[in-house]
Amino acid sequence: MFQDALQPSLxxxxxxxxxxxxxxxxxxxxxxxxxxxxAQDIKIGVVVDQSSFNADIARDYLAGARTYFDYINGQGGIxxxxxxxxxxxxxxxxxxxVQSTRQLLDGDKVDALFGYVGxxxxxxxxxxxxxxxxxxxxxxxxxxxxxxxxPDNILYVRPTYREEAxxxxxxxxxxxxxxxxxxxxxxxxxxxxxKQIAEELAARKLTLSAKLVIPLDxxxxxxxxxxxxxxxxxxxxxxxxxxxxxxxxxxxxVLDKGTNIVGFSTVNHRTLIELAKPEFAAxxxxxxxxxxxxxPMTKIQSEHLVLFKKYREEPPSHVTxxxxxxxxxFVTLVSKGALTRSGILASLSGNRRVDTGGILLxxxxxxxxxxSFVDLAFLRKNGRLVQ
Numbered sequence: 174m175f176q177d178a179l180q181p182s183l184x185x186x187x188x189x190x191x192x193x194x195x196x197x198x199x200x201x202x203x204x205x206x207x208x209x210x211x212a213q214d215i216k217i218g219v220v221v222d223q224s225s226f227n228a229d230i231a232r233d234y235l236a237g238a239r240t241y242f243d244y245i246n247g248q249g250g251i252x253x254x255x256x257x258x259x260x261x262x263x264x265x266x267x268x269x270x271v272q273s274t275r276q277l278l279d280g281d282k283v284d285a286l287f288g289y290v291g292x293x294x295x296x297x298x299x300x301x302x303x304x305x306x307x308x309x310x311x312x313x314x315x316x317x318x319x320x321x322x323x324p325d326n327i328l329y330v331r332p333t334y335r336e337e338a339x340x341x342x343x344x345x346x347x348x349x350x351x352x353x354x355x356x357x358x359x360x361x362x363x364x365x366x367x368k369q370i371a372e373e374l375a376a377r378k379l380t381l382s383a384k385l386v387i388p389l390d391x392x393x394x395x396x397x398x399x400x401x402x403x404x405x406x407x408x409x410x411x412x413x414x415x416x417x418x419x420x421x422x423x424x425x426x427v428l429d430k431g432t433n434i435v436g437f438s439t440v441n442h443r444t445l446i447e448l449a450k451p452e453f454a455a456x457x458x459x460x461x462x463x464x465x466x467x468x469p470m471t472k473i474q475s476e477h478l479v480l481f482k483k484y485r486e487e488p489p490s491h492v493t494x495x496x497x498x499x500x501x502x503f504v505t506l507v508s509k510g511a512l513t514r515s516g517i518l519a520s521l522s523g524n525r526r527v528d529t530g531g532i533l534l535x536x537x538x539x540x541x542x543x544x545s546f547v548d549l550a551f552l553r554k555n556g557r558l559v560q
Contacts, residue, residue, distance in 0.1 A: 214257035215250075215512050217242075218277030220298075221290045225265030226414050229441040230492055231290040234315050235260070237477070237496025238288050240484045241504070251508050259283060263294055270294030271301050278307045285507070285517045288499055289314040292362055296320055299327055310518040313499035315439070315492075318365065328521055328536055330499045332545045334437060335369045337460040338410070340547035341435050342373050345408045350433070354382040354406035356421065358413035359389045366412035366437070382406045387417045398424035408433040415440045418457075419448035426453040435549070438462050443490070446556050455554040460547055463532070465560040466494040471531020473498060491550070491558070501529050502543065 221231035242256045250256060259281050261273040270291065277283045286309055289295050295316040298304050304311075304324075311327045317334035320327075342353070355370050357363035367384055374381050382404040385397060398421065401409060409425075409432055411418050418436050422445075425434070435458040436445075446454040466489040469475040477497045481489045505527050510520035525536045527543075534543030550558040 211255075211257075213253075214255045215285075215507075215517075216281060216283040217256060217258050218274070218281060218283035218286045219258055219260045219288050220263050220270050220273045220277070220286075220294065221260065221288070222265040222294075223262040226416060227265055227291050227439075229415065229444050230315065230439055233441070233490050233492035234288060234290055234496040234499075236485055236487070237481070237489075237493030237498075238313075238500040239496075240477075240480050240493070241497050241500035243484050244480050245504055251504065251512060254512060256504075258287075263291070265291060265294075267291070267293040267297040271297050271304075274298050274301065275303050278303070278309055283309070284512065284514050285309060285503075286311040287313060287503060288496065289316070292316045292318040295327070299323055307514075308518060309514050310521045312503050312521060315495070317437075317439070318362075323541065325522065325538075325541070326518055327541060329542045330502060330534060330544055331438075331462045331495065332542055332547055334366050335373070336545055337437055337462070337547050338366070338370045338373050341410065341458075341460055341549060342370070342377065342379070344549055345433060345435075346377060346379060350407040352380045352382055352405065352407045354401060354404055354409045355384045356387060356401065356409055356411045356413065357384065358387045358417045360413075362414075363387070363412045370410055370412065387413050387421060391417065391420050394420055394424045397421070398428055401425060402428050402432075406432060408435065411436045411440075415444045416448065419445050419454065422449040422453045422457065430456075433458065435459065438491070441490075441492070442550075442552050442558055443556065446552065451554045451556070454552055457552045459550050459552065459558070461491050461550050461558075461560060462544065462546055462548075463491055463494045463498060464546075464548070465550070465558070466491055473501065473530035473532055476501075476530060498529055498532055498534075502527050502534050505529065 221235055222228050246255045259277060263269040263273055295314045296318060299320050313330040317331060319333050353374055355367045357367035371381055385401060418440055438460045440459055442459060464474060469478055477494050481493060506525060507517045507520045510516045523538055527534050536543050548560055550560040552558055
C-alpha cells in the first residue's frame with residue numbers, strides 16, 4: 174500500500190501528505206468528540222501538524238495528553254473547571270504555526286498554550302512579538318531544539334537533541350566504537366543537529382568519517398548508501414525524519430546488516446518499520462526521552478497504561494507516555510494557582526519541581542528543560558522496542 178505513496182513521480186510533500194492520510198485516520202477519534210468549550214473552562218490552545226511529516230508524532234503526543242486531560246475532566250476538572258483543548262493544524266508550516274497561535278491568543282482567548290510539535294514552528298512562535306507580548310505559557314512543546322534568547326514563558330518537558338546525541342555517543346563509545354558517520358536530512362533540523370553531533374564527537378576526540386546529506390526529494394539513495402558503506406563507519410547517526418530514515422534503511426540494509434544505525438526520539442518506530450519493512454528496520458536503535466511505556470515500573474507508567482486502555486482504542490507508545498507526562502505535570506503545577514492566563518504562567522515559572530509519580534521534573538530560572546532523561550531502545554523485527 175505504501176509503495177504507491179512513495180513513487181518518484183510524487184513530490185516529497187505529496188508523499189508525506191499521502192502517508193499521513195493513510196496512516197493516521199484516527200485523528201478524528203482524538204479530536205471530533207471533544208465537547209465545545211464554555212466560559213468556565215480552562216482553555217488550552219494546541220497547534221500541531223495533523224497532515225504532514227510530523228503527523229504521526231503529533232497524533233501520539235496529543236493522544237497521550239488528551240488521555241490525562243480526559244481523566245481529570247472525569248474527576249470534575251481543576252477546582253470544578255474543565256480542561257478544554259482547542260486544536261489547530263499548522264500542516265508542518267512554521268508560518269501557519271504563528272498564525273494559529275495568534276488566533277488562539279487573540280481570538281479564542283486561551284489561558285495557556287500546550288504541546289506544540291515541530292522545531293521550526295516552536296522557534297517561529299518563540300520569535301513572534303505577538304506571542305512574547307501576550308505573556309501566555311507555552312508548556313511542553315515536543316522539540317529538542319535550543320533557541321537562542323528564548324522567552325521565559327516556554328517550558329519543555331523533554332531534554333534537548335544535544336543531550337540525546339551526547340548519550341548515544343557515550344553509549345557506543347563505551348562499547349568500543351570510535352568511527353561515526355552523520356547522515357542528516359537536507360533541512361534546518363538536519364543541519365542544526367548534525368553540527369551538534371559533530372561537536373559532541375570532537376569533544377571526545379572520536380572520528381567523524383563524514384557528514385552525508387539525505388536530499389529532500391529522497392533521490393539517489395542507492396548511491397548514498399554505497400558512499401556510507403565505503404566509509405566503513407561503526408555507527409551511523411541519522412539526523413532525519415521518519416520517512417527519510419526509512420528510505421535510507423531500505424537501501425543500506427541490502428548492502429550491510431551489521432553497522433549500528435541510530436536515530437532520535439522524534440522518529441516513530443511504527444511508521445519506520447511499516448515503511449522500511451521489518452527485515453530492514455529491525456536492529457535500528459532510537460533514543461527515547463521517557464521510560465518504556467509497556468513496563469509498569471513507576472506510578473505514572475502504570476497510570477498511563479490503565480488510562481490509555483480506558484480512553485483510547487490503540488496501543489501506547491513512548492510518545493503517548495511523553496504527552497501523558499506533559500499533561501499530568503501541567504495539571505499538577507497549575508492547580509496550585511490562579512486559573513487565568515497570568516496565573517497559569519506564574520504557576521509554571523521560576524523554580525519548580527514536580528513528581529509525576531516516578532518521573533521528577535525540575536525547572537528553574539536558568540533551566541527551561543524539566544527532564545534530562547535519555548535512554549536507548551532497540552527495534553525488533555516484530556515491531557516492538559526493547560529498552
